[in-house]
Amino acid sequence: MDKPSIEELERIASQVRRDIVRMVHAVNSGHPGGSLGCTDFLTALYFNIMEIKKPFDMNGKDEDLFFLSNGHISPVWYSVLARSGYFEVSELATFRKLNSRVQGHPATEEGLPGIRVASGSLGQGLSVACGAAQAKKLNGDKHKVFVLMGDGELDEGQVWEAAMYAAHHKIDNIIATVDLNGQQIDGPTAKVMDLKDVKAKWQAFGWDVIESDGNDMKSVINAMKLAKSLSGKGKPVINLMKTEMGAGVDFMMGSHKWHGVAPNDEQLANALSQLEETLGDY
Amino acid sequence: MTKYTYTKTQDTRSGFGDGLLELGRTNPNVVALCADLVGSLKMQDFINEFPERFFQVGIAEANMMGLAAGMTIGGKIPFTGTFANFSTGRVYDQIRQSIAYSEKNVKICASHAGLTLGEDGATHQILEDIGMMKMLPHMTVINPCDYNQTKAATIAIAAHEGPVYLRFGRPKVPIFTPADQKFEIGKALKLIEGTDVTIFATGHLVWEAIVAEAELAKEGISVEVINIHTIKPLDVEAILESVRKTGCAVSAEEHQMNGGLGDSVAQTLALHHPAPLEMVAVNDSFGESGTPEELMTKYGIDAAHIIKAAKKVMKRK
Numbered sequence A: 001m002d003k004p005s006i007e008e009l010e011r012i013a014s015q016v017r018r019d020i021v022r023m024v025h026a027v028n029s030g031h032p033g034g035s036l037g038c039t040d041f042l043t044a045l046y047f048n049i050m051e052i053k054k055p056f057d058m059n060g061k062d063e064d065l066f067f068l069s070n071g072h073i074s075p076v077w078y079s080v081l082a083r084s085g086y087f088e089v090s091e092l093a094t095f096r097k098l099n100s101r102v103q104g105h106p107a108t109e110e111g112l113p114g115i116r117v118a119s120g121s122l123g124q125g126l127s128v129a130c131g132a133a134q135a136k137k138l139n140g141d142k143h144k145v146f147v148l149m150g151d152g153e154l155d156e157g158q159v160w161e162a163a164m165y166a167a168h169h170k171i172d173n174i175i176a177t178v179d180l181n182g183q184q185i186d187g188p189t190a191k192v193m194d195l196k197d198v199k200a201k202w203q204a205f206g207w208d209v210i211e212s213d214g215n216d217m218k219s220v221i222n223a224m225k226l227a228k229s230l231s232g233k234g235k236p237v238i239n240l241m242k243t244e245m246g247a248g249v250d251f252m253m254g255s256h257k258w259h260g261v262a263p264n265d266e267q268l269a270n271a272l273s274q275l276e277e278t279l280g281d282y
Numbered sequence B: 001m002t003k004y005t006y007t008k009t010q011d012t013r014s015g016f017g018d019g020l021l022e023l024g025r026t027n028p029n030v031v032a033l034c035a036d037l038v039g040s041l042k043m044q045d046f047i048n049e050f051p052e053r054f055f056q057v058g059i060a061e062a063n064m065m066g067l068a069a070g071m072t073i074g075g076k077i078p079f080t081g082t083f084a085n086f087s088t089g090r091v092y093d094q095i096r097q098s099i100a101y102s103e104k105n106v107k108i109c110a111s112h113a114g115l116t117l118g119e120d121g122a123t124h125q126i127l128e129d130i131g132m133m134k135m136l137p138h139m140t141v142i143n144p145c146d147y148n149q150t151k152a153a154t155i156a157i158a159a160h161e162g163p164v165y166l167r168f169g170r171p172k173v174p175i176f177t178p179a180d181q182k183f184e185i186g187k188a189l190k191l192i193e194g195t196d197v198t199i200f201a202t203g204h205l206v207w208e209a210i211v212a213e214a215e216l217a218k219e220g221i222s223v224e225v226i227n228i229h230t231i232k233p234l235d236v237e238a239i240l241e242s243v244r245k246t247g248c249a250v251s252a253e254e255h256q257m258n259g260g261l262g263d264s265v266a267q268t269l270a271l272h273h274p275a276p277l278e279m280v281a282v283n284d285s286f287g288e289s290g291t292p293e294e295l296m297t298k299y300g301i302d303a304a305h306i307i308k309a310a311k312k313v314m315k316r317k
């Protein structure tokens, strides 16, 4: 199957953004800000970059794996999983509702295809991804392990335990990405906990660092291609990806306010008017 | 039924180390991780034979739990090794989310549990770990009693699909269970048959229960000794069957009274067959430095305290 073009990916992303705002609006809860900011990235990963197999297999042998460490941006992941065929898009309507597989934060217990570990308590995903990457090496499996973290999430000490570990053990089949939106719950990261020179930090920990614009589909694709070409050379690779929280919906951009707040009816209508329905709403 | 004696003492952690080595030879999916405590956990033999299946994590237990969860994806069976304190309290949220809730096939192997690690003192003497672990859905909790049982348990948990907490200790203790005894997860072992009172014991307290039984027998008291090596899932049937016969029970463990084996036995009796129960356990306090024997005496978890508890509970029938 041919990989979708940049234009096609952008059209998918537009639908994913519609799904996100509709999902959080329907239950008046959830996290639209980070979800919208990471939409282009996740769309590119699942529709272009990763080699994945269906039906879903928990062990994920001979395919690429993705872990969402910043589990609160579950809406974007759920939408991309559904839109890429892991489950019916109609199931997105059950997000955060009783008896649903589409839990508030990603979970495995209910058996939602596409998810391999629960997340939501921040700081754990890089460790899990490192473990999965080492299991791949033991299995002689040449595929890669992708993981996304938030920038506020980098406050967690466990991230840096895993960062040190990955370089020490030469885990060069992992491609991590940080959603550098400069925001977390209590405000800008620079005010809550300044990351200072985040590039120098990862370099000092022994990682190959690349930088990209996470809201420019071309930049996202090129960054991931570059990351793939850098992997397999003895060092873990990280993509520091600048994004705008709330990207694609003008009134949600530019602050931390929409980290975890759902739009009301009027705001939803406004948001949807900015996002073309390209694949049909669920 | 056989009464128990011993000719040799050995630490239970060596049972873990030897079990792990055997697993390395028989199950290529078994991998091991350790947080800078290889010697204490007796993992060196495994490392020597299977260096490519061992992962040194450094002093980073949170990361170790996440790594182990990740390694299960692709079919590995990771055994993590550190002290019981750093295997549980330090990393509770990591275990809860990445291992228990995610139903990952991780074996959390925890040494130096309880007071009997001795001189290091209360910072290291965790007495809450069984409680923390048994509260987690999907988690199996095992506390073997001697070298042979720990080795057998280590081998058995590799064949069990799902997260397991395996708790063992530092000091040399009597080896009194047979080397060829099969370890069945969730199956209590009746060590001594009796009719007046049942002692449900786990871990290092099983030997103390055997010593207590011998003393009580001299006074004409018939004691049943049951080894509960698996605290979760609990062998409810074995507990009820014994207490229906004896009419009263003593629980014995190297753990807080709150949240330990005694709690589980009390719950079982209250729900199905109310009967008097005395609990030999640490009563809501931290430990301190001392020798294992001194500490067990001071904190009330030795044979003498089991004897007192047995006599007391029989009067409550």
Ligand SMILES: Cc1ncc(C[n+]2csc(CCOP(=O)(O)OP(=O)(O)O)c2C)c(N)n1
Pocket (backbone or CB within 6 Å): A033, A034, A035, A070, A072, A073, A120, A121, A122, A123, A149, A150, A151, A152, A153, A154, A179, A181, A183, A184, A185, A245, A259
């Ligand atoms: C261990 C942990 N502590 C606190 C929280 C609550 N929390 C959820 S999201 C968040 C902010 C995360 O910031 P960032 O990673 O930058 O995500 P963004 O807000 O950019 O989506 C916090 C503090 C959590 N989920 N986990």
Ligand SMILES: [Mg+2]
Pocket (backbone or CB within 6 Å): A150, A151, A152, A153, A179, A180, A181, A182, A183, A184
């Ligand atoms: Mg952020």
